[in-house]
Each structure stands twice: as C-alpha cells, then as structure tokens.
Amino acid sequence: MDGHSSEDSKQSTADMTIFVQSLLQQMQSRFQTMSDSIITKIDEMGNRVNELEQSINDLKAEMGVEGSPSPLAPSNQKSDEAKQEEGSA
Helix, strand or coil: CHHHHHHHHHHHHHHHHHHHHHHHHHHHHHHHHHHHHHHHHHHHHHHHHHHHHHHHHHHHHHHCCCCCCCCHHHHHHHHHHHHHHHHHC
C-alpha cells in the first residue's frame, strides 16, 4: 500500500504543478491584455490632448492673441511680488 500511496502522492503533486502552471499562464495572459489595453488608452489620451492643444492654438491664432502672455502669468507675477514684499518687511 505504501508504494501505491507514494505513486498517488507523486501524481497529485504533478497534477498540482500542472494546475498552478496553467493558472499562472492565465494570469500572465490577463495581465498582458490589461497592460496592452492601458497602453492603448494612454496613447489615445495623448492623441486627444495633442488635438486639444492644436485646437486651442488654432483658436488663439483666430483671435489674434497668439503672442499675448498666458492669463496666469500676471497673477503669478503679482503673487511673487507680494511674497517678495512680505519677505523684505
């Protein structure tokens, strides 16, 4: 009986090894699919951002304000000046 039990144990170990390898392959396949999907979405988002940036530049050109500074620049400059005044006081 011990020989039979040992043989069953070896078969059980082999079955478990095959099961785990199969499971790992499935997981790897799913992770690869998800990774590819995420990369595709990031690429699409990058393209959309580029298109949006181009549209903004086109609108700025139509309005004739292409050379004007960003609306945030004056407020940042004032903020920096206020900080410098506070630091010198």
